[in-house]
Amino acid sequence: MKKLISKGVFLAIAFALNIPFIKAQEELGVLNLTLDEAIAIALEENPTIEIANQEVILKKVANKESWQNLLPEASISAGIDHTIKAAEMKLGGQSFKMGQDNSNTGSAGLSISLPVFAPAVYKAMSLSKTDITLSLEKARATRQDLVNQVTKAYYQLMLTQDTHDVMLASYKLAEDNFNIANAKYMQGAVSEFDKISAEVQMRSTRPGVVSSANAITLSKLQLKVLMGITADIDILIKDSLAAYETEVFANELAAGSETLVNNTTMKQLELNQKMLHENIKLLRTNFIPTLGVSFSYQYQSLYNTNWNFFNYDWANSSSLMFSLSIPIYRASNFTKMKSARIELLQLDLNKTNTERNLNTMIKSYRNNMTASSEQVVSNKENVFQAEKAVQIASKRYEVGKGTVLELNSSQVSLTEAQLVYNQSIYDYLVAKADLNQVLGDDNY
Numbered sequence: 001m002k003k004l005i006s007k008g009v010f011l012a013i014a015f016a017l018n019i020p021f022i023k024a025q026e027e028l029g030v031l032n033l034t035l036d037e038a039i040a041i042a043l044e045e046n047p048t049i050e051i052a053n054q055e056v057i058l059k060k061v062a063n064k065e066s067w068q069n070l071l072p073e074a075s076i077s078a079g080i081d082h083t084i085k086a087a088e089m090k091l092g093g094q095s096f097k098m099g100q101d102n103s104n105t106g107s108a109g110l111s112i113s114l115p116v117f118a119p120a121v122y123k124a125m126s127l128s129k130t131d132i133t134l135s136l137e138k139a140r141a142t143r144q145d146l147v148n149q150v151t152k153a154y155y156q157l158m159l160t161q162d163t164h165d166v167m168l169a170s171y172k173l174a175e176d177n178f179n180i181a182n183a184k185y186m187q188g189a190v191s192e193f194d195k196i197s198a199e200v201q202m203r204s205t206r207p208g209v210v211s212s213a214n215a216i217t218l219s220k221l222q223l224k225v226l227m228g229i230t231a232d233i234d235i236l237i238k239d240s241l242a243a244y245e246t247e248v249f250a251n252e253l254a255a256g257s258e259t260l261v262n263n264t265t266m267k268q269l270e271l272n273q274k275m276l277h278e279n280i281k282l283l284r285t286n287f288i289p290t291l292g293v294s295f296s297y298q299y300q301s302l303y304n305t306n307w308n309f310f311n312y313d314w315a316n317s318s319s320l321m322f323s324l325s326i327p328i329y330r331a332s333n334f335t336k337m338k339s340a341r342i343e344l345l346q347l348d349l350n351k352t353n354t355e356r357n358l359n360t361m362i363k364s365y366r367n368n369m370t371a372s373s374e375q376v377v378s379n380k381e382n383v384f385q386a387e388k389a390v391q392i393a394s395k396r397y398e399v400g401k402g403t404v405l406e407l408n409s410s411q412v413s414l415t416e417a418q419l420v421y422n423q424s425i426y427d428y429l430v431a432k433a434d435l436n437q438v439l440g441d442d443n444y
Helices: 002-028 033-043 047-070 117-189 192-227 239-251 264-287 331-398 404-441
Strands: 030-033 074-083 088-091 095-096 103-117 235-236 288-304 315-325
Touching: 002 117, 030 033, 033 047, 033 192, 033 239, 047 074, 074 264, 095 192, 103 235, 117 192, 117 235, 117 331, 117 404, 192 404, 239 331, 264 331, 315 331
Parallel strands: 030 235
Antiparallel strands: 074 103, 088 095, 103 288, 288 315
């Protein structure tokens, strides 16, 4: 928890230092971002974080309420009873008035009670402390989930931007090829078929440019929602997937054994398990005696025939009372204990099953990362070969040794190779982000 607090302080300071810079950019309607800045803003502005923090505050208030049950309770009461006709009791041929007709009885008193031995309160205090720890862990899970979503949304925006760049470059190359083919056609050096083929190739790449531009807009909107900023502010990231290529290989070399020690789901299950144990202890207090003490002080005046309270003849009395309650039998106490034990057994089974699923997810993410890193190497080589093929095809076509079909084919192969290369890096980064979340990594 100290690590979480120090990390939260660090993020708050970092965000505070960036406030003037961010506000200046917001005034211009443009916000330049890095991944760390996007995460910091999201942790500061996203409403789900504030909701989780308020839940922690609520549990702390509930904890205060539990130990306040050990404090004394005091109350003051006052009242007046007007007897219209007093009750009459007849016994052995004689009658007795139980009061006086048309009279007032006034009373005022102070009552103080204090639990001396209340085991249920002690166990409730312990239960509420565990509940606070659980709410803190849930808040941590909320932060980790938000970081995971922001990270993947940031990578998604990078992928769409890189895809747009590839499509623009492909369109530019197709346009250049069309200009060359059209010039040659005007000179009679090539047939109309070459011109038409080059034009079709150029026009066929245009929808990809438009589609990738729309994908960028949607990715930005998704990232803005997660960051908690308004849609009228534009965000720019000067980052590309190719910049993470070295990270892919570095992480593969540093890969080690992963455990679920910091996994938030497992921690929550353990805390829920602890709460059920505490609840069983709380239910056992239903079989334990309780002891309390109370003190009362009272003023009373009987049978007054007027309404002037100050002229009444008041008398005081006081008493101190100890009360001991010993539970003997209540059937529902045994039923509640049985239900709590069944819930504990269910939680144990759920914990075992969850641990197996999480270990499977770790292996799956690690395998995806390994496969993606291998694909990055292969796809990068494909890009080099495709670029070389485009250069050769262009030269051959310029000197009249090649055909426009060869040129178009090499261009398509280059575009596909670049897109697959970017996709392999993106797949690796997404798998890594999901793996970090499962491992409960707080280094964000």
